[in-house]
Amino acid sequence: xxxxxxxxxxxxxxxxxxxxxxxxxxxxxxxxxxxxxxxxxxxxxxxxxxxxxxxxxxxxxxxxxxxxxxxxxxxxxxxxxxxxxxxxxxxxxxxxxxxxxxxxxxxxxxxxxxxxxxxxxxxxxxxxxxxxxxxxxxxxxxxxxx
Numbered sequence: 755x756x757x758x759x760x761x762x763x764x765x766x767x768x769x770x771x772x773x774x775x776x777x778x779x780x781x782x783x784x785x786x787x788x789x790x791x792x793x794x795x796x797x798x799x800x801x802x803x804x805x806x807x808x809x810x811x812x813x814x815x816x817x818x819x820x821x822x823x824x825x826x827x828x829x830x831x832x833x834x835x836x837x838x839x840x841x842x843x844x845x846x847x848x849x850x851x852x853x854x855x856x857x858x859x860x861x862x863x864x865x866x867x868x869x870x871x872x873x874x875x876x877x878x879x880x881x882x883x884x885x886x887x888x889x890x891x892x893x894x895x896x897x898x899x900x
Contacts, residue, residue: 758785758891762860764851764884765793767825770866770897772832777895778864779833787862791829791840792854793822794847815844848883860890867894 763778765771775791782789795818822842830840843850855863865881885892 758782758787758862760788760790760858760860761785761862761864762790762792762851762855762858763864764847764866764880765791765826765829766866767793767822767829772829773897774864774866774895775829775833781862781864781893789833789835789839790854790858790860791826791833791835792851793826793842794850795819795822795842795844796847797844819844847880848887851880851884852888855888855890862891862893863888864893864895866897 758781761778761782763775765775779789781787795815797815819842826840826842841854843854851863851865854860863884865884867881881892881894885894
C-alpha cells in the first residue's frame, strides 16, 4: 500500500466536525499529504402537493453558501490551508463529497461517524453512502456524544 497523497475531510462545522478535521490534519502531516476541506450545503428540495420538484430560492442558496465559506475560513485559520484546498458545494452531501474526491485525485476521504447500533446508524446515511460508493479509501472517525 502506498502512502496517501491527497486527503479530503468532509466538515460540518460542529464541535465534532472540528475533531474530525484535526484528525485529518494529523494524518496529512504524517503522510506529508495535501489536505483539502469540503463542506456541503445539503439541499433539501421542496416537493409540492402534486410531487413536482421545486428548486430552492437562489437568495437563500447564496446566503447558505456565503455563511459556509465564512465558517470554512474560520476552520482554515486553525488548519493553515491554502484557499484552493477548501470547497463549499451544494447538493446531496454524499454525492458532492464523492464528486470532489474524484475531481481532485483524492486517495482518502475522512468523515465523522456516530456511535450508535447497526452499520447504517453507526455511520449515518451520508457516511454509509460515501463508504460504499467512493473509489478511494474512507476513514470514519468515531464521534463521541458525551
